[in-house]
Amino acid sequence: MQTVLAAEERSGPGAVTLWRQCVDLLAQNDRPGQPPMPADERDALLDRLDSLRPKVTETQRISAVVELGTRLRSPALIRFFADDRPSICAAAMARARLPDEVWPDLLPTLGPTARGILRNRRDLGPETVRALKAFGQADMLLTSENAEQAAQVTQAVQEQPRSPEITLVPSAPAPTEEDSQIRRLVDRIEEYTSTTRHRIGEPSPAEPRTSEIASLRRFSFETDMHGAITWVDEGPRAALIGLSIADPALPGGSGPDAHVSGAFSRRSGFQHGRFTIVDGGLAGEWRLSAVPFFDSQSGRFQGFRGQARRPHLHEVPASADNDKLALGGLSADSVRQLVHELRTPLNAILGFAEIIEQQLFGPAGRQYRDMASQIMGDARRLLSAFDDLDLAARVSRGEDAIEPRPVDAALLIARIATRFRVDRGKELRPITISVAEGLPQARLDPIQAERMVQHLLRTLVSVAPEGEPITGSCWFQPDSATGRVILAMDRPSSLAGMDEGQLLDPGYGPEGDWPDGPLLGLGFSLRLIRSLAASSAGSLDIDGGRFLLAMPAVPADPVEEPDLP
Numbered sequence: 001m002q003t004v005l006a007a008e009e010r011s012g013p014g015a016v017t018l019w020r021q022c023v024d025l026l027a028q029n030d031r032p033g034q035p036p037m038p039a040d041e042r043d044a045l046l047d048r049l050d051s052l053r054p055k056v057t058e059t060q061r062i063s064a065v066v067e068l069g070t071r072l073r074s075p076a077l078i079r080f081f082a083d084d085r086p087s088i089c090a091a092a093m094a095r096a097r098l099p100d101e102v103w104p105d106l107l108p109t110l111g112p113t114a115r116g117i118l119r120n121r122r123d124l125g126p127e128t129v130r131a132l133k134a135f136g137q138a139d140m141l142l143t144s145e146n147a148e149q150a151a152q153v154t155q156a157v158q159e160q161p162r163s164p165e166i167t168l169v170p171s172a173p174a175p176t177e178e179d180s181q182i183r184r185l186v187d188r189i190e191e192y193t194s195t196t197r198h199r200i201g202e203p204s205p206a207e208p209r210t211s212e213i214a215s216l217r218r219f220s221f222e223t224d225m226h227g228a229i230t231w232v233d234e235g236p237r238a239a240l241i242g243l244s245i246a247d248p249a250l251p252g253g254s255g256p257d258a259h260v261s262g263a264f265s266r267r268s269g270f271q272h273g274r275f276t277i278v279d280g281g282l283a284g285e286w287r288l289s290a291v292p293f294f295d296s297q298s299g300r301f302q303g304f305r306g307q308a309r310r311p312h313l314h315e316v317p318a319s320a321d322n323d324k325l326a327l328g329g330l331s332a333d334s335v336r337q338l339v340h341e342l343r344t345p346l347n348a349i350l351g352f353a354e355i356i357e358q359q360l361f362g363p364a365g366r367q368y369r370d371m372a373s374q375i376m377g378d379a380r381r382l383l384s385a386f387d388d389l390d391l392a393a394r395v396s397r398g399e400d401a402i403e404p405r406p407v408d409a410a411l412l413i414a415r416i417a418t419r420f421r422v423d424r425g426k427e428l429r430p431i432t433i434s435v436a437e438g439l440p441q442a443r444l445d446p447i448q449a450e451r452m453v454q455h456l457l458r459t460l461v462s463v464a465p466e467g468e469p470i471t472g473s474c475w476f477q478p479d480s481a482t483g484r485v486i487l488a489m490d491r492p493s494s495l496a497g498m499d500e501g502q503l504l505d506p507g508y509g510p511e512g513d514w515p516d517g518p519l520l521g522l523g524f525s526l527r528l529i530r531s532l533a534a535s536s537a538g539s540l541d542i543d544g545g546r547f548l549l550a551m552p553a554v555p556a557d558p559v560e561e562p563d564l565p
Contacts, residue, residue, distance in 0.1 A: 015055040022049050023064050023077065030074040032102050033502060042076055049080060058085055059226040062242045065091040067253035069279045072096050075106050082114040087228065087242055093117035094238030095279075100125025107131050120238060216282065218309040221290075225303050227264050239280045245288065245304065254278045260288055267292045267301055275308065287311050339386045346386070350379040391451070392528050402535060406441040406554045407449050409485045413474060416453050420461050420470075429461060430469040433487075440476055442485045442551040444536050449551070452532045456489060456540075456549055459525045464492035472546075482555040484538070488546045495522075500542045 022045045030037040053061070065072065065081060065088060072078065072095050081092035093114050098106065104127055107115060115135055118124065124132075219234040227246025246264050249255025260273035269291035277283050290306020356364050356372035364372075413433055421431040442449065460470055472489035495503065504523050526547075530540040533549060541548040 011055050015052050016060050019049065019052045019056045019060070020064055022052070023068065026074045026077045027068055027071050030076050032073065032075070032099050046076060046080055053084070057226065058087065059228050059244055059246060061085075061088050062091050062228055063244055063247065063255075065095065066243055066255075067250060069095055069254075070097050073098060075102060079106065079109050082110045086113055087230075089114050090117050090238065091242035094121070094241075100127045103128035104131035107135065117238060218307060220305075220307050222305045223290075223303040225301055227261075227304075230303070235282060236280070239277075239282055243277070245275070245290075249276050252278065256288065264304065274311075285311050339390045343383065343386050346379055346382055350376060350383070353379065388455075388524070388528060392524075392531065402445040402448060404443045404445055404536070404552075407444050407446055409442040409449075409474065409487075409551065410435045410439050412449060413453060413487065416450065416457055419454075420457050429464075429467070431457070431461075431471075432469060433472045433474060433489075435473070436475040438476075439474065439485065440483070441554040443482075443554045444538075444551055448532055448536050452529055452536070452538070452549060452551075453487065455525060455529050455532070456487075456547065459522065459529070460489055460492055460547075463494050463522060465494055468492060476553060477550075483553040485551045485553050487549040487551070488543075489549070491545045491547070496545070503542060 026037075026042065026045050026049075030042055061084065072081075072092060075098065078092060078096045078098070082089050084092075089111075090113075094117060103118075103124065107118075107128075110118075112135075115132060118128075119132055216235050219232050219240075221229050221233075221240070222231040223245060224230050227244045229240055229243045229245070232240045243254055245256045245260050247255060248258050248261045254277050255261075255275070257274040260270055260275065263270035263273070269289075271289040273288045275286045275288045277286065286308045287310070288306060288308050290304040292304050293302050294300060295302055353372040353375040355361055357369050357376060359369070413435065417431045417433055421429060444452075457470070464470060470489070470492070472487065474485065474487045477484045477486050504526055526540065529549070533540045533551070536551070538549065538551045541550070
């Protein structure tokens with residue numbers, strides 16, 4: 001964060017990159033349900049966003065909102081986007097996710113446009129709906145300050161029958177000429193809306209039911225000159241308006257493929273281009289066909305008009321069912337390729353750092369040796385994270401050859417606990433795990449068993465406060481089959497009060513909310529342990545204040561009963 005705040009003002013692509021970094025930092029750290037973000041850091045990021053806003057185009061700002069998707073949970077960021085242009089406000093309000101008790105405090109700081117978009121959502125809680133109703137009269141009131149804007153709305157309504165319904169509550173008439181004009185304007189709007197208003201009891205075309213959204217197979221659309229969708233004839237407009245066909249989709253985000261974005265840059269028509277929507281009832285792949293349209297008088301490019309449809313069966317490649325641990329929108333194969341490409345230069349950096357630190361090519365100053373030692377530590381942490389990513393990809397693809405055999409669980413736990421408790425004869429942290437007598441062996445692949453227990457202890461050690469002991473117990477739990485060996489580890493105090501959703505959230509504290517926290521985040525580490533356990537017929541459960549790692553036990557030999565005479 002300090003690096004982003006200290007960066008000098010940029011323009012062009014540099015400004016866009018800095019904008020996205022500030023947005024990601026706020027979306028990640030300023031969220032209800034986690035430790036509050038320092039007010040000075042939040043204000044500094046908002047000030048930086050405000051200074052960068054003129055240098056980032058409207059389409060780029062909409063794209064940043066769309067890519068956040070349901071991760072838009074920062075009240076400050078939601079308020080910032082709500083004060084932007086209407087298209088950006090609409091995209092943000094359609095995707096914002098806040099607890100029901102937070103919305104009522106935020107609504108007074110939002111404008112009528114933002115609150116109007118929220119009224120069209122059907123996933124808000126009762127407290128939020130009640131708070132929105134309190135603003136109904138104020139939001140719909142037409143005053144002389146926005147008479148000119150209302151006139152533009154009226155003209156657009158009359159020229160575009162597909163525009164959404166407008167309902168206004170006029171102010172009390174006054175005997176002035178200006179108010180008389182406003183009165184006539186209001187009457188014209190009400191006259192139009194009264195002829196197009198849907199019958200009572202029927203859903204509005206702009207607010208389709210969930211079942212209708214799921215069954216939607218095609219819709220027509222129109223974009224502006226920047227590629228952002230500005231109109232659709234069917235489907236939830238809040239989820240579609242603002243999506244762009246101008247730039248290829250980033251990993252894990254909504255957008256088109258290069259075929260569509262290339263045709264847009266050339267102002268040429270295209271057919272059956274791929275478009276991906278992330279989250280919502282329309283999530284998945286679509287196929288777009290569109291042609292450009294131009295102003296009839298000036299000949300200037302105005303945008304694209306076309307249709308979107310769900311792909312046919314022969315257009316969708318078969319996907320493997322075991323690709324369960326795709327990370328950040330990347331498949332397991334892509335993750336492994338990325339890890340390979342990153343590990344090679346990192347090994348080179350580590351090698352040069354060791355040369356300097358050990359002075360293999362000649363004397364080096366103390367300051368350089370200290371820097372090299374720090375680089376070595378950081379590089380080894382990164383290599384460990386790459387190993388975790390590679391392991392997650394292999395588990396997801398089912399490529400690890402698992403050969404279950406009897407494993408002494410008590411000896412395995414004692415050996416790994418000693419590894420984390422003692423280093424070079426010095427005790428680092430007290431780790432106490434009581435093992436029940438007569439504990440049977442576990443039926444696991446030895447390598448997988450060591451990975452599971454090691455990852456669990458390493459995660460708990462990394463997030464526990466300094467000096468706090470790590471405690472747990474291990475016992476045998478009989479069941480109808482062979483029984484299970486249960487390793488129960490107590491939660492560190494730093495994880496107290498967090499529910500399972502927070503603990504397993506891969507976006508929770510990826511930078512580490514603790515000095516030595518997992519580099520890839522607590523959620524990723526716990527999900528990896530759970531995947532390793534599931535691949536070995538075990539499980540990882542979160543029960544109150546404990547983490548329960550269950551491993552299948554070796555069945556006991558049947559006791560031969562003596563034959564009775």
